[in-house]
Amino acid sequence: MVNLVIDDKKIQAEQGSTILQAAQENGIQIPTLCHHEELTSSGACRICSVEIQKGRRTKIVTSCIYQVEEGLVVNTRSDRVLNVRKLVLQLLMARCPQSDVVKEIAQAMDVHPQPRFQLDQDKGKCILCRKCVEVCEEVVGVSAIGFSYRGADKVVGPPFMEPSQACIGCGACAYVCPTGHIMMEERGDERIIWDKHFKMVKCKVCGRMFAPEDQLRWISETTGVPFDKLTTCVDCR
Ligand code: SF4
Ligand code: FES
Structure with a gap:
């Protein structure tokens, strides 16, 4: 275990855990946006910034990736931290002015858009934040989406922004997206995501449409479980 202080509270945390985990386990709230417990943190949004002190030196770090250290002193609400979060939010509001989640966090922190940052x-x-790309690569294992273009033109989606051959329609990307950017729609017996239409399979017991056929075929191919055995929904198994 490691001894540290967060907001004047002496705490112990497991070696290898992050400042964010240590804070959450001790009831100390740090705002997050791109962090997802099941995925590797990439420190993309920086809303979770905190100030650390080691000896006489202080610096701002990203709490969802910075690991606890013996004797570390952490301040989650210093003026410097609040200023960094304010700037981060102003930049995020300019980058995606349509994001309700970003607006809500900004409102809660009394942060307003800045005209000096051009709206994208x-x-x-x-x-x-790359969460959708990560879950597709690391958890699902199909790598159907990625980033295209560079700099200010960078966008996420399937290659050439065309329906991806690799996509199995599982919807994991939409599930982990912190801002609700990825549209997934169920229409009749179809699921539509990233402009690709997937035929949904009905549970052979209750008749509810529960998964895209492509997803079940992919699971069958990668696990060896016969397709027919996969056509019963979780509730009816
Ligand atoms: S679509 Fe969502 S999960 Fe993917 S990079 Fe954008 S905000 Fe992150
Ligand atoms: S929540 Fe830590 S960088 Fe986004």
Whole structure:
């Protein structure tokens, strides 16, 4: 275990855990946006910034990736921290002015858009945090989406922004997206995501449409479980 102080509270945290985890386990709230417990943190949004002190030196770090250290002193609400978060939010509001989540966090922190940051109208609600790409690569294992273009033109989606051959329609990307950027729609017996239409399969017991056929075929191919055995929904198994 490691001894540290967060907001004047002496705490112990497991070696290898992050400042964010240590704070949350001790009831200390730090705002987050791109952090997802099941995925590797990439420190993309920086809303979770905190100030650390080591000896006489202080610096701002990203709490969802910075690991606890013996003797570390952490301040989650210093003026410097609040200023960094304010700037981060102003930049995020300019990058994706349509994002309700960003607006809500900004409102709660009394942060307002700054005219000096030019509004980006191309990215919808996307904050380019990469969670969708990560879950598709690391958890689902199909790598159907990624980033295209560079700099200010960078966007997330399937290659060439065309329906991806690799996509199985599982919707994991939409599930982990912190801003609701990824539209997934169920229409009749179809699911539509990233402009690709997937035929949904009905549970052979209750008749509810529960998964895209492509997803079940992919699971069958990668696990060896016969397709027919996968056509019963979780509730009816
Ligand atoms: S679509 Fe969502 S999860 Fe993917 S990069 Fe954008 S904000 Fe992050
Ligand atoms: S929540 Fe830590 S960088 Fe986004």
